[in-house]
Every structure is written in structure tokens, then in C-alpha cells.
Amino acid sequence: MFRKLPGDEARNLVSTTPDTAVVFRPAVVKTPAILTILTWAWRMISSLVRTTWRHPIAAFLTTAPIVLTALYGWRVALLLLAPPLTGLIAWALLDRPTFARHVGYRLLAWWRLIWVYRRHWQPTMIVSGLGRHLRGRDYLPKLGKITCTSWADQVTARMLNGQAVKDWSDRTDHLAHGFGATTCRVAVLKSGRVLLTFPRHDPLAVPLPALAIPAAPTLGPVEIGKREDGTPWLLKILGTHILISGATGAGKGSIIWSVIRALLPALAAGLVQVWALDPKLMELSYGKPLFGGHYAATPEACADLLDAAVTLMQERAARLAGVQRTHTPTEQDPFVLVVVDEVAFLTAYQQDRDLKRRISAALATLTTQGRAVGVGVMAALQDPRKEVMNIRNLFPDKIALRLDESEQVDMVLGDGARDRGALADQISSTPELGAGVGYVRLETSPDPVRVRAAFVSDADIHAMVATFTVGGAA
Numbered sequence: 001m002f003r004k005l006p007g008d009e010a011r012n013l014v015s016t017t018p019d020t021a022v023v024f025r026p027a028v029v030k031t032p033a034i035l036t037i038l039t040w041a042w043r044m045i046s047s048l049v050r051t052t053w054r055h056p057i058a059a060f061l062t063t064a065p066i067v068l069t070a071l072y073g074w075r076v077a078l079l080l081l082a083p084p085l086t087g088l089i090a091w092a093l094l095d096r097p098t099f100a101r102h103v104g105y106r107l108l109a110w111w112r113l114i115w116v117y118r119r120h121w122q123p124t125m126i127v128s129g130l131g132r133h134l135r136g137r138d139y140l141p142k143l144g145k146i147t148c149t150s151w152a153d154q155v156t157a158r159m160l161n162g163q164a165v166k167d168w169s170d171r172t173d174h175l176a177h178g179f180g181a182t183t184c185r186v187a188v189l190k191s192g193r194v195l196l197t198f199p200r201h202d203p204l205a206v207p208l209p210a211l212a213i214p215a216a217p218t219l220g221p222v223e224i225g226k227r228e229d230g231t232p233w234l235l236k237i238l239g240t241h242i243l244i245s246g247a248t249g250a251g252k253g254s255i256i257w258s259v260i261r262a263l264l265p266a267l268a269a270g271l272v273q274v275w276a277l278d279p280k281l282m283e284l285s286y287g288k289p290l291f292g293g294h295y296a297a298t299p300e301a302c303a304d305l306l307d308a309a310v311t312l313m314q315e316r317a318a319r320l321a322g323v324q325r326t327h328t329p330t331e332q333d334p335f336v337l338v339v340v341d342e343v344a345f346l347t348a349y350q351q352d353r354d355l356k357r358r359i360s361a362a363l364a365t366l367t368t369q370g371r372a373v374g375v376g377v378m379a380a381l382q383d384p385r386k387e388v389m390n391i392r393n394l395f396p397d398k399i400a401l402r403l404d405e406s407e408q409v410d411m412v413l414g415d416g417a418r419d420r421g422a423l424a425d426q427i428s429s430t431p432e433l434g435a436g437v438g439y440v441r442l443e444t445s446p447d448p449v450r451v452r453a454a455f456v457s458d459a460d461i462h463a464m465v466a467t468f469t470v471g472g473a474a
């Protein structure tokens with residue numbers, strides 16, 4: 001008995017009857033040569049058109065000299081090309097930023113496409129497991145558009161059908177090293193497409209000096225540092241609570257002080273009050289005159305100050321109920337920002353059980369009910385574990401500075417943050433390189449953004465106190 005089987009299934013066949021004759025006739029389809037030639041020609045032409053469309057300047061600069069030399073000889077080619085080239089060089093010398101934006105980064109993107117991404121795409125995809133090599137054929141995600149910014153390459157890739165973004169975010173290390181970068185971040189562009197960001201250098205490697213105090217009172221979002229893309233880092237203060245988590249020396253103080261600095265005119269105008277809890281007796285004691293008597297250092301005083309904040313909040317809520325849905329800060333009714341340095345000293349590490357209970361209850365009440373009535377909490381913390389800070393989820397905005405362990409990143413920023421590139425555990429412990437550097441998740445996007453807070457030195461704080469006192473607000 002003869003049975004015809006498709007060639008591919010030969011290896012799966014198990015014959016249980018030894019006397020049965022089985023004949024394999026692999027199906028061979030001969031492709032006419034013309035079809036193969038047409039396919040290759042089509043691929044070549046479409047790739048040329050695509051490259052010219054995406055990189056017109058690079059296409060012009062590479063083909064024009066060849067074409068002109070072939071047509072008219074090198075002397076005429078040189079004569080024709082000299083004016084546009086001189087124009088480009090003059091532009092680059094006279095107005096670097098616009099040249100970089102319109103020409104420089106586009107040329108760089110073309111060069112990086114050819115030299116880095118196209119060259120290393122196949123091996124990196126196969127070795128990382130994002131592509132497959134099956135029966136002599138490569139199944140690879142498609143390399144898309146590349147754009148260069150001042151600090152990073154942004155590469156679009158079309159995922160293979162059936163792939164998940166997690167497959168990519170789990171392999172950021174493979175991708176980074178495969179393309180010669182130190183890190184890689186993965187974001188979703190649209191269904192089936194991911195955007196990979198490969199930093200070429202670190203724009204946050206140099207410490208930022210304290211920013212200028214705003215000219216007019218502002219209640220936020222206040223500028224407290226720089227984002228990785230060079231834009232200002234603005235932090236929302238009104239209508240939220242902020243948790244800053246970072247190991248010792250990570251620069252939590254620089255965030256607290258940058259916020260107070262940006263609020264200084266509003267503080268002087270009486271629109272804001274900062275109530276400071278300083279159980280370590282170090283960070284906030286410098287600026288005591290700024291807090292107008294709302295300063296506490298011992299656990300008992302901290303508990304009293306928090307209870308006073310709760311009373312104020314409840315009195316305000318009772319007054320505003322049915323009149324106003326959100327609180328607008330005024331001189332009579334200022335916004336109150338309760339700043340707590342190392343909150344775990346007052347909660348998890350507090351020996352006195354009664355005090356611990358009082359403080360925890362007050363913090364929980366403020367963080368659950370304070371937003372609408374103009375009472376905000378900004379707390380700093382070294383260890384973000386739940387045992388240490390069981391109310392961390394009551395803080396809508398969280399900032400992860402340098403952390404000791406990789407698991408702590410998701411505890412602070414939420415599930416999947418580290419996979420998406422928030423490598424807070426890899427921030428340098430050298431203060432010049434890493435202090436004040438961290439990751440935030442903005443409300444508008446699940447992708448973490450790398451930031452650096454400006455450093456407010458002791459001298460800056462003294463100057464702030466002097467300005468504030470001279471201004472007559474103290």
C-alpha cells in the first residue's frame with residue numbers, strides 16, 4: 001500500500017506496521033527564474049525608495065557626487081557640489097541647534113541605521129530569542145524608522161505576530177548590549193509596534209545647580225530639575241501626595257529642597273505653608289524659619305503636628321462641604337504641604353506603640369482625605385517594603401531614586417516599571433553621577449521617565465532663608 005505524504009511530515013511519522021511500505025515524495029515546486037528576479041528587483045527598488053524617502057539628505061549626499069562625476073567628470077561635479085556643501089557647513093557653524101535638528105540628527109539616524117541597527121539586527125534578534133531561525137529561514141521582527149535626538153536613538157520595530165511587549169521588555173539587556181548601548185527602554189507605539197530607546201550618552205551625568213527661584217508665586221507644577229530629554233522636570237504639588245524613595249545618599253533631600261525653593265514666592269505670599277517633620281534632625285532643620293513654627297523633630301512633636309494637620313483638614317472639609325468641591329489656596333486658607341523626612345522613623349521603626357499608631361493613623365487620614373481640601377503630604381523613605389510603609393499606595397505620585405534592590409523598583413513605581421526601563425537599582429552611588437537621579441511615572445504615560453533633581457546646597461538654603469526673612473514673611 002502506498003501513501004502520499006507531504007514532505008514536511010516525514011520526521012513525525014511513526015509506522016507501527018513494519019510490513020507497510022511508506023513512500024515519501026516531498027512536494028517540489030519549481031519557481032520560474034523570472035519570478036525570483038522580479039521579487040528581488042521589487043525588494044531592491046522599494047528599499048531604495050524607502051531609504052530615499054526617509055533619509056533624503058543622506059541619499060542626496062551619497063548619490064549626487066557619484067552621479068555627477070559619472071555624467072560630467074569630477075571637476076564639474078566638484079563645482080556643482082561646492083556651493084550646497086559650503087552652505088551646509090556655514091549653517092552648522094552659525095546655527096548649530098537648527099542645523100542639528102534639520103540635518104545633523106537626520107544624517108546621524110541614517111548612519112546609525114546602516115552601521116549599527118541594520119548590521120546587528122539579525123544576530124541580536126536571533127540570539128536574544130526575539131527572532132527565530134526555522135528550516136533555513138529567518139523570521140525577524142521588522143526594523144522600522146530610526147530617529148536621533150540629542151541623547152538617544154529611537155528605533156521602531158514591528159513585532160512578530162504573536163509576540164507580546166513583555167517579550168521585548170524582558171530582553172532589554174540583550175538589546176542594549178547587542179546595539180552597543182548601556183540601557184534600552186521599551187514603549188508601545190501602537191498595536192504590534194514598539195519603540196526602543198537606546199541612550200547614546202547620559203545627559204543627566206552632570207549635577208544641576210539649584211534652579212532660579214520663580215519670579216511670581218506659583219503652586220505648581222513646579223520645576224525641580226531636568227528630564228532625560230532635556231526638558232524641565234515639573235512636579236505637581238496641588239491635589240496630590242508624593243512619596244520619594246531612595247537609599248541613603250540617593251538625594252531625597254534635593255527633591256524636598258527643590259520643591260520648597262520653587263514654592264518660596266508662594267510661601268512668602270502666604271498662599272502655601274510648609275509643615276516640616278524632621279525626625280532625623282538634619283535635613284529640614286536648616287530651613288526652620290521658612291516653616292513659621294510648623295516644625296517638629298521629636299516623635300511626640302511630630303505626632304502633635306500631624307494631628308494638628310488632621311484637625312485643620314477636617315475643619316476645612318466641614319467648612320467647604322456643599323460649598324466647593326476643590327480647595328483654592330488663598331492667604332486665609334493656604335495650601336498646606338506636610339513634608340516628612342524619613343517617614344519610617346515615625347512609623348515602622350518607632351518603639352512607642354501609641355505614638356506609632358497615632359502617627360500612622362494621621363498619615364493615612366491625610367493621604368486619603370487631604371487632597372481635595374488643600375493638604376498634601378510629601379514623604380521621603382529609604383526602604384519601600386510594605387512592612388516598612390504600608391500606606392505607600394495612598395501616594396498617587398511616586399519617585400524612585402537609587403534603590404538597593406531591583407525588586408524595590410516595582411514596589412515604588414508599580415508593576416512592570418523596571419521591565420519598562422526604570423533601572424533605579426543601577427543608578428550610580430557616586431554622588432556626582434547618581435545623586436538626585438531617579439525615575440518617575442507621569443500620569444499621562446505608563447512609561448517611566450528618567451529625571452535629575454537640581455541640587456540645593458546648604459548655602460542656597462541659607463540664602464533662601466535670608467530672602468524669605470527680608471521679604472518679611474517669617
Ligand SMILES: Nc1ncnc2c1ncn2[C@@H]1O[C@H](COP(=O)(O)OP(=O)(O)OP(=O)(O)O)[C@@H](O)[C@H]1O
Nearest residue numbers: 207248249250251252253254431435436453454455
Ligand atoms: N541632586 C543632586 N545632584 C548632585 N548631588 C547631589 C544631589 N542631591 C544630593 N547630592 C549629593 O549627595 C549627598 C547625599 O544627598 P542627600 O543627603 O540629599 O541624600 P538622602 O537621600 O537624603 O540621604 P539620607 O537618606 O542618608 O539622608 C549630598 O551631600 C550631596 O553631596
